[in-house]
Amino acid sequence: MAEAAAVHESVKAPVSVSEADGILRITLASPPANALSIGMMEALKGELDRAQSDETVRVIVLRSEGKVFCAGHDLKELTAHRSGKDRGRAFFEKTMLLCASVMQTIVRHPKPVIAEVSGVATAAGCQLVASCDLAVASETAKFATPGVNIGLFCSTPMVALSRNVSRKHAMEMLLTGEMIDAETARSFGLINRVVPQESLNQTVMDFAQVIASKSPLTLRIGKEAFYEQAEMDLAQAYEYTVRVMVENMMAQDAEEGIGAFIEKRAPEWQGR
Known part of the structure; x- marks a missing residue:
């Protein structure tokens, strides 16, 4: 009697990495939302921390799979913890502290970090873009801090947003929660450049290569x-x-x- 074949369930890593010519590309690899779950943030911070001491890395590019760059926090993961005795407070605090740590890791990182934005970046996803040193987006990219629409003001995204765009523009995004297109985001100062989708990757790599050539x-x-x-x-x-x-x-x-x-x-x- 033949033995039954062992079944192994493979779990895809929340981020993937590749490196060439001094450029480390970290890809958010949990479509469709690429949400900042605990697992995603721990994986992202882990790769950023490793790159700090890697002398071969000159520049970091943060990108994503799918049609959404990052939809922000994983609301289903957060909601699942409301059934606890503390109604989720400890998990909420853990999530927000870890997110704050990831954003500060990007800002304090010794290597420049470029966001390659294809698709939608909302809430903490928009915060992620704002935290990067530079950002290039496709013409179809969109941005929002929509927490106000669900009764949750984007207070932590506000920290990065208000340090990158004018107060009036930051408050417009925070108070209305409305989506803005890539050209508007560029005019606000949230991103550096807007390019056609088909040339996004090459534009980012050209940008990164110029920076990587410096001391x-x-x-x-x-x-x-x-x-x-x-x-x-x-x-x-x-x-x-x-x-x-x-x-x-x-x-x-x-x-x-x-x-x-x-x-x-x-x-x-x-x-x-």
Whole structure:
């Protein structure tokens, strides 16, 4: 009698990764919504954390599978915990704290992060786009912070949104909950560029390759300084960035880069 074949159920990872030429592509791989469940956020943060110490990674591209970039938090997962004695409070807190940690990881990451937005980005998905250093979207992409429509104001997405667009534009999105198209998002300052869907990937890769060609040390110094000075008053910002510039000038890459410019040759970065 033949033995029954063993059945193995494969569970698809919530994110997938690929790397080439110094560019790490992290793909949200849980269509159709690519929702920020606990599993998705833990996987995303794990890949971001690993990339911090990977010297081969110069730039990170955050992208997605399917027609939705990211629909925000997994509302079904959140609702499932309302039956507990605390009506879900502990799980809600865990979810929001983890989300805040993911967003801060992107902002504080030593490598530039580019969002490649194809499809819809709503609520915490819109927050994810706003948290990235740069964002390129297809002409069909749309954005919204629609929490107000379901009785849940997008308070945490508001943090990233209000640091990237004007207050009036941020409040328009937060108070109405209405969807905006890619061109409107670009005019608001939420994204950098809008391109046809068929050229989205190539545009992002071209963008990433230009950035990846720079000194990794200089990119790290510059990104950190940008976000630090943005939270300071004018005098503090100048005091801080003067120190940063002096330390940067002492780096071997700055000496090499300036020397290469004077000598009209391509620089050879050492990352130190």
